[in-house]
Amino acid sequence: MMEENGASVQERCPLGVTILGSGSKGNCTVVHYGRQAVMIDAGFSCRETQRRIKECPCLDDVEFQGILVTHEHVDHISGLRLCSQKLEAPIYATLPCTRGIRKKDPKITQVANFVAGGRFTIGPFTITPFNIPHDANDPVGYIISVDEWRVGVATDLGYASSSVEYQLRECDTVVLESNHDMNMLAACNRPWGTKQRIMSREGHLSNVSTAQLLERIVSARTKNIMLAHISMDCNTQEKALECSGQALSALHRNDVALTAARQDTPLETVWLGK
Numbered sequence: 001m002m003e004e005n006g007a008s009v010q011e012r013c014p015l016g017v018t019i020l021g022s023g024s025k026g027n028c029t030v031v032h033y034g035r036q037a038v039m040i041d042a043g044f045s046c047r048e049t050q051r052r053i054k055e056c057p058c059l060d061d062v063e064f065q066g067i068l069v070t071h072e073h074v075d076h077i078s079g080l081r082l083c084s085q086k087l088e089a090p091i092y093a094t095l096p097c098t099r100g101i102r103k104k105d106p107k108i109t110q111v112a113n114f115v116a117g118g119r120f121t122i123g124p125f126t127i128t129p130f131n132i133p134h135d136a137n138d139p140v141g142y143i144i145s146v147d148e149w150r151v152g153v154a155t156d157l158g159y160a161s162s163s164v165e166y167q168l169r170e171c172d173t174v175v176l177e178s179n180h181d182m183n184m185l186a187a188c189n190r191p192w193g194t195k196q197r198i199m200s201r202e203g204h205l206s207n208v209s210t211a212q213l214l215e216r217i218v219s220a221r222t223k224n225i226m227l228a229h230i231s232m233d234c235n236t237q238e239k240a241l242e243c244s245g246q247a248l249s250a251l252h253r254n255d256v257a258l259t260a261a262r263q264d265t266p267l268e269t270v271w272l273g274k
């Protein structure tokens with residue numbers, strides 16, 4: 001509650017989603033409501049994360065209430081310990097993921113554990129983690145909701161299980177992987193084993209798989225699709241946007257705002273309720 005001119009008014013803010021950067025060299029997304037925020041993954045160094053936060057005026061003096069980890073791959077946790085210390089934000093992860101994190105950084109001690117399918121709150125945020133198919137220890141995506149708004153985050157998944165579809169259908173804003181263009185992946189000079197891993201059911205979604213998934217998850221509620229984890233050498237922002245854009249057009253849903261996150265620079269904040 002906030003006092004204004006003697007009258008008491010309920011403080012309601014728009015809900016913002018700012019992707020500080022996304023791709024195989026680092027992932028970090030901030031969901032913010034007024035001055036309160038949660039971070040999803042901390043895949044950039046702490047210094048780089050803070051530099052990117054400063055680049056975004058709407059993140060000026062936000063207080064981070066927690067860092068939610070999707071899985072222990074290095075592009076999601078490389079700045080985790082220092083970001084948690086500097087931002088004074090506790091780390092949240094599943095127990096198997098925590099074991100994976102500690103193998104990579106034994107100095108990380110305090111982690112709050114949850115189970116996928118459960119629900120918990122951090123400040124004003126209600127967090128619903130859900131399982132995603134990916135080659136990591138018990139990886140998860142997240143639904144983050146405040147007031148009537150729901151934001152879904154699903155990066156790093158080989159395919160969308162029906163539970164992923166179910167979770168993402170009822171979101172206003174969806175951060176969704178569109179990792180690679182199949183032709184570019186086939187032509188690139190990565191080892192065959194790596195290509196197979198990326199294409200597997202525990203790997204990453206291609207542009208076409210993402211576009212097909214949109215046909216199943218775009219609902220009356222969908223307002224924003226933010227494409228993420230776009231490969232720098234096996235995809236382009238343009239190809240990812242074109243592929244998903246065609247799917248939205250076929251659904252007659254050109255009203256849905258479609259954007260694509262970048263590796264090197266933050267993406268413009270997407271707002272709900274503004």
Ligand SMILES: [Zn+2]
Pocket residue numbers: 023024027073075076156229
């Ligand atoms: Zn990743």
Ligand SMILES: [Zn+2]
Pocket residue numbers: 071073134136156
């Ligand atoms: Zn991963």
